[in-house]
Amino acid sequence: MRLLAALAALMAMLAGAAPAAAQNRFWLQNNTGQTIVAANVSPSRITEWGPNILTRGPLLPGMQVWVEPGFSDCYLDIRVRFADGTEDGHLGVHACTLTRIAFGSDVPQAAPPPPRPVEHPNPSFTFVNLSGEPIREIYVSLTSQRNWGADRLGPRQILPPGASMPITLPRTGVCTADIRIVYMDGRVMEQRNIETCSIRSFAWR
Missing domain, CATH: 2.60.40.2890 (Domain of unknown function DUF5300)
Known part of the structure; x- marks a missing residue:
C-alpha cells in the first residue's frame, strides 16, 4: 500500500510539473471582403512558413476559424492568400495576449501624419x-x-x-x-x- 501511495504521489508531482497549455490560440477573422483560400502560421523566430491551416476549405468574407498552432511560441507570423492570388500578412503578432486576429477593417492602420502647422506671413x-x-x-x-x-x-x-x-x-x-x-x-x-x-x-x- 505504501508503494502504491508513493507512486501516486510521484505521478501527481510529475503532472504538476508539466508545462501549461499554449496560450497562443486565436480566432482568425476575415474582414477583407475577399475569400481567403490559404493561411499559414509560424513562429516569428523561424523563416519557414507552416502548412495551410484552412483544412476545411476557404475562409469566406465575414467568417472566422479557430487556430491552434502546434507550437507554444507567443510571437507569430501569419500569412493569408486570397482567391485572386494576392497575399497579406501580420508579422510578430503577440498571439498570447489576443483572442482574435483579423485581416481587413479591424487591422490597425498607420496613424495619419500630424497636420502641418499653419505658417503665417512674416511681418519682420x-x-x-x-x-x-x-x-x-x-x-x-x-x-x-x-x-x-x-x-x-x-x-x-x-x-x-x-x-x-x-x-x-x-x-x-x-x-x-x-x-x-x-x-x-x-x-x-x-x-x-x-x-x-x-x-x-x-x-x-
Missing part, C-alpha cells in the same frame, strides 16, 4: 532711417499688441541718418505694425497701420 522688416536726423529711440509693435514694448535701439544707442536695423516681429497672422520714433531733441513721431508682410524694408522719412 528692415528699418531704414532716411529722415536726415539721428534717432535715439525706436518702438515697433503689431497693431494687435496693446503696448509699444521696449526701445528697439537699446540704452545709449542711436540710429544715424542713412543707417538701418532689423525689426523682428512675431508671426501671428497680423501684417500691420505701428512705429514710434523719438529724435535726439525729444520730438516724437508715429506712423500706424503699416503693412509689413509684403515688404523687406521700410524707409522712415
